[in-house]
Amino acid sequence: MKKLLIVSVLAASSSVAMSAEGLKWSGDFRFRNETNDQKGVSTADKEKYNTQRLRLRLGLAAQITEDTKVETRIATGTGGTSTNQTFAETTSTPTNPSNGNYFIALDRANLSYTGFSSTTLNAGRMAVPFLVVGGSEMIWDADENLDGLHANYSTKLAGADLMANFGSFNIAQTKVATVKEASLQAYQLATKANIGETKLTVEAAFYNFVNLRQVHPGNGSANNTTNNLITNTAGLEYKVLNAGLQVDLPVSLPLAVYVDYAKNTAGNTNGLNTAYTAGVKAGNLKDAGSWTVGYAYKKVEKDAVVDSFADSDSFYKGGTDAKGHRVIAGYQLNSALALNAQYFNGKQFIATDAKKFQRLQLDLNAKF
Numbered sequence: 454m455k456k457l458l459i460v461s462v463l464a465a466s467s468s469v470a471m472s473a474e475g476l477k478w479s480g481d482f483r484f485r486n487e488t489n490d491q492k493g494v495s496t497a498d499k500e501k502y503n504t505q506r507l508r509l510r511l512g513l514a515a516q517i518t519e520d521t522k523v524e525t526r527i528a529t530g531t532g533g534t535s536t537n538q539t540f541a542e543t544t545s546t547p548t549n550p551s552n553g554n555y556f557i558a559l560d561r562a563n564l565s566y567t568g569f570s571s572t573t574l575n576a577g578r579m580a581v582p583f584l585v586v587g588g589s590e591m592i593w594d595a596d597e598n599l600d601g602l603h604a605n606y607s608t609k610l611a612g613a614d615l616m617a618n619f620g621s622f623n624i625a626q627t628k629v630a631t632v633k634e635a636s637l638q639a640y641q642l643a644t645k646a647n648i649g650e651t652k653l654t655v656e657a658a659f660y661n662f663v664n665l666r667q668v669h670p671g672n673g674s675a676n677n678t679t680n681n682l683i684t685n686t687a688g689l690e691y692k693v694l695n696a697g698l699q700v701d702l703p704v705s706l707p708l709a710v711y712v713d714y715a716k717n718t719a720g721n722t723n724g725l726n727t728a729y730t731a732g733v734k735a736g737n738l739k740d741a742g743s744w745t746v747g748y749a750y751k752k753v754e755k756d757a758v759v760d761s762f763a764d765s766d767s768f769y770k771g772g773t774d775a776k777g778h779r780v781i782a783g784y785q786l787n788s789a790l791a792l793n794a795q796y797f798n799g800k801q802f803i804a805t806d807a808k809k810f811q812r813l814q815l816d817l818n819a820k821f
Contacts, residue, residue, distance in 0.1 A: 475516035482819045483508040485537070490811045491769050491801070506537040510560065520568040524579075528560035534594035534765035536560065561598055575603040583618050584643045584656045586697035587711030590764035591730045591751060592660070597762050599637070613646035618658075625668040635668040637661065650703030662691040662759060676760045676772040676802075678722075690719035691759050707737045717757050725804055728757035728773070734781075743785045752776035755804045768801050769810035775801040777810075791818045 485506045492499055512526035530536035538555045563577040575582065581593040582603045588595075601622030608615050618641040625635040641658035666689055678689050699711040710733045717726040732749025753763065753773045760772030768775035777799015785791045793816040800807040 477514045477516075478512070479514070480509070480511040480821050482821075484817045486815045488811075488813045489769065492809045505540045507540070508536050508538070509557070510536060512561070520566060522565045522567075524561060524563050524565065525559070526561040527557055529555055529557050530596075532558065532560070532598075533761065534596050534763075534771065536596050571606055571608050573605045573607075575605075576601075579603065582620060583639065583641050583658060584616070584654070584697075586654055586656065586699035586713055587709060587730075587732055587734065587749070589697065589711065589713040589730050589732075589749075590767070591713050591728055591753060592693065592695060592715055592758050593762055594764045594766075596765075601637075613644050616643050617641065618643070624662065624665065627668050632667045633664045635662065635664045638663060652701035654697075654699040654701075656695075656697045658695040660691070660693040660695065662693070665759065666690050676755060676770065676774040678756055689717075689721055689756055691717050691756070692719040693717050693758055706735060708735045709733070715758055722754075722756040725755040725774075726757050728753040732779075738783050738785045738791050741785055741787045745781070745783045747779075747781040749779045750777070751779065752803075766795070766812070766814070767797055768799065769808070769812065770801050774804050775799060776803055789819055789821060791820075792816070793818060 485508070486503070487506065488503045490501045508529055510526055510528040512524065514522060514524045516522050528536040529538040559578070561578050561580065563575055563579040566574045578598050578600050581597055581599055582605065583593070585593065599620070599622040601620065603618065603620040603622075605619075606617045618639070620637070620639040622637040622639070623634070624637050627634060638661045639658065641656060643654070643656035645652065645654050647653070677691075693715050695713070695715045697711065697713040699709055701707070701709045710731075712731045713729065715728045719726075728751075730749055730751035732747060734745065734747035736745035737743060738745055751767055753768075753775060755774040758773060760774075763772050765771035767779055768777060777797055780796045781794065783791055783793040793814075795812075795814040795816075797810070797812040799810060801810055802808055
C-alpha cells in the first residue's frame, strides 16, 4: 500500500512538473501619488487635488508547442487607457467601488503562432503591436489593448532589421440597425539599422479607423469632434498617417533623441489635424543603482488622433486638444524595485479657451 501511495505521489508530482513546463508567470505592482492642478478662466474651471492609486497586473504565458503560445493577463482599473485603481473612490461602480474589494478583469488574452517563416500571427486581445519611437504615447497609450488579428513579418537586409505589421481590429460594436460597426485597419513598415555606432529606428504607419464617424468609443476625455446618435449628428473620420524617428547616440551612457508625427488625412477637421512629440532620454533602468532622465514636448490638435486610445496622463483631460512639457526621472533601487517621477505642464483645450494644468506623479514600481 505504501509503495502504491509513493508511486501515486511521484506520478502526480511528475504530472504537475510536466504541466508547468513552458509556463511563465510575470507581474508588476505600482503605488502612485498624484497631484493635479488646473487653472481656468473662472472659479468653476479651477481644480486642485491629490490622490493615491495602485496598479496590479498578473500575466501568464504558456508555450504550448514550439510554435504556439498563449498569453493572458489580468489587471486592476477600468481598462482602456487606465489600469489604475483610485483609493477611496467616492463613486460606487464595479470598477471604482466606494467600499469592498477592488475590481480586477481580463486585460489580455492572445494566441501567437510562429509556424511560418519570418512571420508571427496573433489573434485575440493583445498589446498594441506597432513599433513606436521613444516610448511615445501620442497615438497609443501604454495601457491600451486591441481586439482582433495581427501579423508581423521580420527579416534582415544589408545588416538592417526590417519589419512589416498588418492588423485588423474591432473598435466598437452596435446593435443599431442603421449604424455599422467601427474597426481599425492598420499597416506599418519599420527598420532598425546602424550607421557606424549610431542606431536608427524609423517607422511609417497608416491607421485607418473605419466608420468612426458614427460609432466613436469614449474613455471620458471626449476631446475629439464626436458623433451623437440621438440627434443623428455624425462626427469625423480618422485616417491617421504616422512617422517616427529615433536616434540612439554612441556615447558612454544610453542616450536617445526621437520625434513622432501624425496627421489625420480624413478631412473636415477645420485644420486641427496634426500632432507631434519630440524628446530626449538618457540612461536606462536595469540594474540596482541605474537611473534615467528625460524630457519631451508634445502638441496634439483636437482631431489629429483618436482620443480614446491616446495617452491619458500627459494632458489634464487626456486624449487630444492640448500641448505641454513632460519631464521624467527614475532610479532602480534593486533588481525588482524602482522609483519614478513624471511632471507635466501645459495647456488643455487649445482649440478654444486653453486651461493651464500641472500634474506630478510619484511612483513606486515592483516587477516580478
